[in-house]
Amino acid sequence: MLDRLGDRWTVLVLVELSKGTRRFRELERAIPGISQRMLSLTAKRLCRDGVVERTVYPTTPPQTDYRLTPMGESLAGMVSALADWSRENKDAIGAARSRWDREHQ
């Protein structure tokens, strides 16, 4: 499962669902750049892993929503913290990489 966290879309879907239940369209709008195909594939994988639950409502047209399972909630909390860490330290990591590249030319 840990290897899945190297996938950006997986992280972004988990972070979005950590804010609450989302319709497919809501997820799509909340994650810029994700294609319908990739969102569907990512959601399917997370459902298969047992961290996300998908419910289809018999409306016309049928509505689908996604929510975190209890196991998913415990994961998403940590993933959100990591995503925050990554954002907060982005500049410091960039600076460290430039310094390293100068010192190791």
Next chain:
Amino acid sequence: MLDRLGDRWTVLVLVELSKGTRRFRELERAIPGISQRMLSLTAKRLCRDGVVERTVYPTTPPQTDYRLTPMGESLAGMVSALADWSRENKDAIGAARSRWDREHQ
């Protein structure tokens, strides 16, 4: 940086260094299956990112040790928690996947 966490060796090096400073040999022994080349490459990447610090001592032969920087410590804590989560939920995820595969043949 988050994409790096999809790499098993990166996670295992961070988890080991979260327990304290380690010599290269100590890291190698603590991470079964990692080659010297992969350990050296992984450590170099983490040094370049500014999350690990490498010190070379002018002994004969020279000794090298690795420790987390303050930025690395804040990351490694979360990575260790995720590694624990992954281990604790391994069976539940396996069961969820088998159930999914049965239901989606």
